[in-house]
Amino acid sequence: MAELVKNTVEIPTLQTEEKTISPWKEAWQSFYKNRLALAGLIIVVFFIILAIIAPLAAPYSYDGQTLTDRLQPPSSKHWFGTDDFGRDIFSRVVYGARISLWVGFFSVLGSVIAGTLLGIIAGYYGRWVDTIISRVFDVMLAFPSILLAIAVVAILGPSLQNALIAIAVINIPNFGRLIRSRVLSVKQEEYIMAARAIGMKDSRILLHHILPNSISPVIVQATLAIASAIIEAAGLGFLGLGAQPPTPEWGKMLADSKQYLVQAPWTLFFPGIAIALTVLGFNLMGDGLRDVLDPKMKQ
Amino acid sequence: MSELLLEVNGLKKYFPITGGIFGRVKGEVKAVDDVSFYVKKGETLGIVGESGCGKSTTGRLLMRLIEASDGRIIFEDKEITSMSKSDLRKVRRDIQMVFQDPYASLNPRHSIEKILEEPLIVHGIGTKEERKKRVKEMLEVVGLSSYHAKRYPHQFSGGQRQRIGIARALMTKPKLIIADEPVSALDVSIQAQVLNLMKDIQKEFQLTYIFIAHDLGVVRHISDRVGVMYLGRLIELADSEELYENPKHPYIKALLSAVPIPDPDLKKQTILIEGELPSPANPPSGCAFHTRCSECMDICKTTRPKEHESNGHYVACHLYNE
Numbered sequence: 001m002a003e004l005v006k007n008t009v010e011i012p013t014l015q016t017e018e019k020t021i022s023p024w025k026e027a028w029q030s031f032y033k034n035r036l037a038l039a040g041l042i043i044v045v046f047f048i049i050l051a052i053i054a055p056l057a058a059p060y061s062y063d064g065q066t067l068t069d070r071l072q073p074p075s076s077k078h079w080f081g082t083d084d085f086g087r088d089i090f091s092r093v094v095y096g097a098r099i100s101l102w103v104g105f106f107s108v109l110g111s112v113i114a115g116t117l118l119g120i121i122a123g124y125y126g127r128w129v130d131t132i133i134s135r136v137f138d139v140m141l142a143f144p145s146i147l148l149a150i151a152v153v154a155i156l157g158p159s160l161q162n163a164l165i166a167i168a169v170i171n172i173p174n175f176g177r178l179i180r181s182r183v184l185s186v187k188q189e190e191y192i193m194a195a196r197a198i199g200m201k202d203s204r205i206l207l208h209h210i211l212p213n214s215i216s217p218v219i220v221q222a223t224l225a226i227a228s229a230i231i232e233a234a235g236l237g238f239l240g241l242g243a244q245p246p247t248p249e250w251g252k253m254l255a256d257s258k259q260y261l262v263q264a265p266w267t268l269f270f271p272g273i274a275i276a277l278t279v280l281g282f283n284l285m286g287d288g289l290r291d292v293l294d295p296k297m298k299q
Numbered sequence: 300m301s302e303l304l305l306e307v308n309g310l311k312k313y314f315p316i317t318g319g320i321f322g323r324v325k326g327e328v329k330a331v332d333d334v335s336f337y338v339k340k341g342e343t344l345g346i347v348g349e350s351g352c353g354k355s356t357t358g359r360l361l362m363r364l365i366e367a368s369d370g371r372i373i374f375e376d377k378e379i380t381s382m383s384k385s386d387l388r389k390v391r392r393d394i395q396m397v398f399q400d401p402y403a404s405l406n407p408r409h410s411i412e413k414i415l416e417e418p419l420i421v422h423g424i425g426t427k428e429e430r431k432k433r434v435k436e437m438l439e440v441v442g443l444s445s446y447h448a449k450r451y452p453h454q455f456s457g458g459q460r461q462r463i464g465i466a467r468a469l470m471t472k473p474k475l476i477i478a479d480e481p482v483s484a485l486d487v488s489i490q491a492q493v494l495n496l497m498k499d500i501q502k503e504f505q506l507t508y509i510f511i512a513h514d515l516g517v518v519r520h521i522s523d524r525v526g527v528m529y530l531g532r533l534i535e536l537a538d539s540e541e542l543y544e545n546p547k548h549p550y551i552k553a554l555l556s557a558v559p560i561p562d563p564d565l566k567k568q569t570i571l572i573e574g575e576l577p578s579p580a581n582p583p584s585g586c587a588f589h590t591r592c593s594e595c596m597d598i599c600k601t602t603r604p605k606e607h608e609s610n611g612h613y614v615a616c617h618l619y620n621e
Contacts, residue, residue, distance in 0.1 A: 023408055023451065190403035194467070197362055198418045199391030208417075212408045 027292045037288020043281030051097040058091035063246040071264040081266040083257055089267060092248035093274050099249045100278060103164050103233040104226040110168035112222050115175025120214070122176070123183025124206060134180070137173035145170045146235060153241045160233075160249065163242035167229050178221055182214035189213075216293035223286035227279040234275055250275050304475060304507050305338040305361070310370035312356055316580060328580045330356040332531035334370075335606075338475070343501065343508040345522030345539070347515060351579065353531040354511045355399075358479045361509065362396055363387055374475070392422050395468035399480040401460035405452040411438070411463055412448040418470040437466040440503075442496060458489035462496065469500065477509045482517060494521055515558055519543055527551050530579055530587040537612035547614040549592050586617065594618060 031037055050057060059079075066086035074081045080089035122133040140148065152166035186192065187210060195205045234251025236242035243249030245256070250271040257267035311334075313327040331353040338344045348354045360367045363379060372379040379390060395418075398404035405414055415434040419425055425433065435445035441462040452460060461481060468476050478497070482490040498521060501508060512518050518525055519539055526536040527548070535548040546552045553570040574591045577583050583590045589599040598617050607619040 022410070190398050190400055191406045193359075193364060194396070194398055194404050194464075195406075195417075196364055197391065197396040198421055198467075198471075199388040200417075200421050201388070204421065209406055213406070 031288055031292045034288045034291060036284050037291070040281045040284025040286075040288060043277060044285055047097050047101060047278050047281065050094055051101050054094045054098055058088075058094040060088035060091040062092045062095040062248040063087065071260060071267070073264070074266055080270040081264065083253070083264075083267050084260060087246075089253075089270050092253060093250070093270050095248045096250045096253065096271065096274060097278070099160065099243060099247065100230045100233060100275070103160065103167065104230040104278075104282075107164045107167035107229045107233070108171065108222050108225045110165070111171035111225070112175050112218060114168070115172045116179050116211075116215075116218060118172070119176040119179030120183055120206060120211065123180040123214075124187060124202075124210065130180070133176065137176050140170070140173045146232065149232060149236060150239070150241060153236060158241045158244065160237075160243040160247060163233055163236045166236070167232050170232075171225055171229065174225070175218060175221060178217055179214055182217060183210055186210050186213045217290075220286055220290040220293060223282055223289055227282035227286070230275065230278055230282070302340045303337050304340045304375065305509075306371075306373040307337065307361070308335050308371045308373075310334045310357065310360060310372065311368045312353070312360055312365065313368045326580055329531045329582060330579060331360060331367075332582075334528070334531070334533045336526055336533060336536055338507060338509060340474075340507055341505055342523040343510055343521055345510045345512065345518035345525040346528060347512060347518045347525060348528035349513060349576065351576065352528040353579075354513075354528050355479050357528070358396070358477045358509065358511050361477055362391065362394055364396075389422075392418075392471045393474045395471065395473040395476050397461075397464050397468050397476060397478040397481045400484050401457050401464055402484070404464050405460055407452055409451075410448070411450055411452070411455075414452075414463065415448075415467055415470055418467060422471055424471065433470065437469055438463075440469065440500060441466045456489075457485050458493060461485060461489075461493050465493075465497065465500070469504065472504070473506070475507045475509065477511070479511045480513065481510075483512060483514065490517065497521065515543075515554065527554075530577065530582050532587055532615065533613075534588065534616070535612075535614045537614075541610075541612055545612075547612065547619060548588075548616050549594050549618070550588050553593070586615075 064087060066082070069078070069082050069086040071084055072078055072082040072086075078088050078090065080093060083089055083092070118133050118137075122130040143151075148170045149163070149166040152169055153162050156162035156165065192205060192209055195209050230250075233242055233249070234254065237249040237251030238255040240252075240255065243252045245252070253271040254268055254275075257264070257271075260267050310331055311329075312331040313329055315324045316326045316328060317323060318325045334353075334357060336344070346354045346357065356365070359365050361372055361379075363372075363382075367380055370380065374390060374394065377390065379387070382390065409417075412431070412434050415437060416430050419430045419433065424430070434448055438445055438447055443459060443462055443466075447455075452463070455463065461484075464481070481497070482493050485493060494517065497508070500506065508521070510518065510521055522539045524537065525539050525542045526533050527542075527550070528534065529550055535542065535546065535551050542551070543555060546555055549570075550572070553572045556568065556570045570593065572591050577587070577590055583600075585601045586592070586599040586604050589595045592599065596617060602617070604615045604617045604620060606613050606615050
């Protein structure tokens, strides 16, 4: 049968102007086309820039008190008004972006690293290793997360840094489970078998083959988790367990001004809107990333 | 030509069946049950059988991608079955594998260049420039072009991907290639191209193949010798021509009689195999085929037939045992 078919090759002859795009670049291109996701990215980038240039953007320092200007409504002098110590709310909101983004980013980074590591080990080695790690995750997930965070802060003592650690700890099982389930399916793929057949070591298989193919849902989850980490940090700040005065943390600002709700609503409104906008930005971005990176969403 | 490259003795793989709350072992699937054969340098040994007969498991056992329950695999006087992990990795340079599904066997996130270069990196062969050069050479050898190196697997057709899979297997200049159903996922016209490519490179690089497939025609086309498996057992092994012209085992007689011949005037008698393939978790006593055999005798139900050999034609059937 085969004698009839010559050993010719079925290659299209578009040799010139051949553009090869890596899967990551391709993902970026379809992300760029998603308007909402792009809007989310713009919001996030806006806040990041704001955080970086805070000393230039803020007209006043975040802790400079002018007691004669207490609880002033928004004006050309104080764009967002002033709080009960006469501090400029606009400047505090701008500096607050630094803190919220810092907490959001680093707490998620911590939980991604720890969660990915544990999840990969559990998924790849399986058996009793998996059982132990997965049961610890189950125990952690059985607590309401804010309660667990309060417990961690209670042990470490209330400060912004400890709030960050607490938020990182409570998010570990989410990432761990996510990556574990991906690893379980990726390690069954034939190219992993092929990698072993080539003679690769476990460490190389994990780093070069399993990790890159398991990481995309983690990227999505991380973006969304930054949003919830910001809310959790604000929540802890609100409860007095996070940032301590005079740190301009958005949640703490809400907590401090709650008694002036009727008298001076701008003291709550602006930090609140800042939290809402940042979270919205990260959520839109995360949704867009999911559409782009989830293979099932592809045409 | 007649030098032995690989020898397999009494190879067994029993997969445990666990069940219940405590994961107790309830039984075993005898995926590969006491299989012995040898492969000579430069030849192609075909292994055929229906799905679930253990042919792919055998291929994986040979590379120790799964651990054997029992038996010995000897490759060039070295025993693979008892090797340490690091020695095993070195041997894998000489034994490479081509996989069944060209859509699943290439990492979708790696470019072709990276996929092909990786075996060399892993075994520490050559400098970066030498490796890149060899990638391009190999792409040409398998009938692709060097400018394909920058592309990603999803930009290729199934046949092209299988060529890439073959190129990857060739990168380390192996001596033995185990091809696990390399063409069964491909279109028939592409199958022929890939088979001919494999034949060509076998000549060019003096390769030895173990070719696993379920397609009798494909196996006949490429193999020098063919072994047939049934329920984890090797029941007949002979030179390709001898096996197809003069089959001995009733199972293979029946199989070959079912192969359609493109000649409408030819009258031939088709032997029908009755019944279902028994479960490998509970294989029949004696000869595994006795439940479906048209020439079943009393002894077949109780005693497993020993291998009978005449002129290099091995068959495990009581009809030929005195």
